[in-house]
Amino acid sequence: MKKWKIVTDSGSDFRTIDNLSDKVDFAFVPLMLNIDNEVIVDNGTIDNDTLNAKLEAAKGATSSACPSPDSYARTYVGAENVIVFTLTGGLSGSYNSARLGKDIFEEEHPDVNVHIFDSRSASGEMNLLIEKALELAEAEVEFEEMLDALNTYHQHTQIVFLLESVNNLVKNGRVNKIVGQMIGLLNIRLVGVRTEQSTIDIAHKARGAKRGYESVLKEMESNGYQGxxxxxxxxxxxxxxKRLKALIKERFKEAHVTIQETSNLCSYYAEKNGLILGYETK
Known part of the structure; x- marks a missing residue:
């Protein structure tokens, strides 16, 4: 049995983690996307170009669906300590499903420590939280030390979105319809941020990619990013x-930027050409 298992859902962009020690495991629980009559399980079997094409061709409503509690409960097996990161509870039922899965699991495994973190976020910021958890697990900290360290770290992370389209956010009631219509006009980019309710709000509007990048950098600075x-x-x-990474490193000499493609779920909400950045703050 492993000492640690780190679990996440489709809110993160990670599907596998390489080079873990024999004491640490990683597991992924996918959400699903409903497009017309097709159910797409977000397990990496289709790429985001294909997903975007399906969304553009969709004739009916589209939606996302969270994993079942049983799916979560099965994933918790195999470790002494389990840490679970879910997509923000402000946008998804995945957090509640993970908690119900914990209740189911603990009936048969009362000696296993399980903690469910509502990331209050998605994508890049969730990736940072997972990386921190893996780092702590490899350092062989105790369970309560892990929770304290993660809670402290979470107070110093943030997220920002640069979006060229918000059609799916509008359709699902996450963004105001009038704001959604604006983004298609005059090459507008929207800079999205997390609200106090852990949903998405539009902080800035910028015309063109260059101004959009600058708005992202200013948003990061205003929240305390210093590298x-x-x-x-x-x-x-x-x-x-890559262009935005270069701008970040030019302005912040101590920046360490990693690039990855979004999960299908994050692609569904960020939409074609969208960018999502999780970053550390002081």
């Missing part, structure tokens, strides 16, 4: 991600 880790996720938009 450190940035997890930059993109929706089939590697070139823009």
């Amino acid at each position: 450190g880790k940035v997890s930059l996720s993109h929706v089939a938009n590697l070139e823009s991600a």
Whole structure:
């Protein structure tokens, strides 16, 4: 049995983690996307270009669906300590499902420590939280030390979105319809941030990519970013991600930026060419 297992859902962009020690395990529980009559399990079997094409061709409503409590409960097996990170409870029922899965699991495994973290976020910021948990697990901290350290770290992470389309957020009631219509006009980019209710709000509007990048950098600065880790996720938009990474490193000499593609779920909400950045703050 492993000492630690780190579990996440489709809110993170990680599907596997390489080079873990024999004391640490990682597991992934996918959400699902409903497009017309097709159910897509977000397990990496289709790429985001294909997903975007399906969304553009969709004739009916689309939606996302969280994993079942049983799916979570089965994933908790095999470790002494289990840490679970879920997509923000402000946008998804995944957190509640993970908690119900914990109740089911603990009936048969009362000696296993399980903690469910509502990330209050997605994508890049969740990636940072998972990396921190894995780092602590490899350092062989105790369970309560892990929770204290993660809670402290979470107080010093943030998220920002740069979006070229918000059609799915509008359809699902996450963004105001009028704001959604604006983004298609005059090459507008929207800079999204986390609200106190752990949902998405529009903080800035910028015309064109260059001004959009600058708005992202200013948002990061205003929240206390002075250099450190940035997890930059993109929706089939590697070139823009590279340009933004270069700008971050030019302005913040101590920046450490990693780039990865979003999960299908994060692609569904950030949409074509969207960028999502999780970053550390002081």
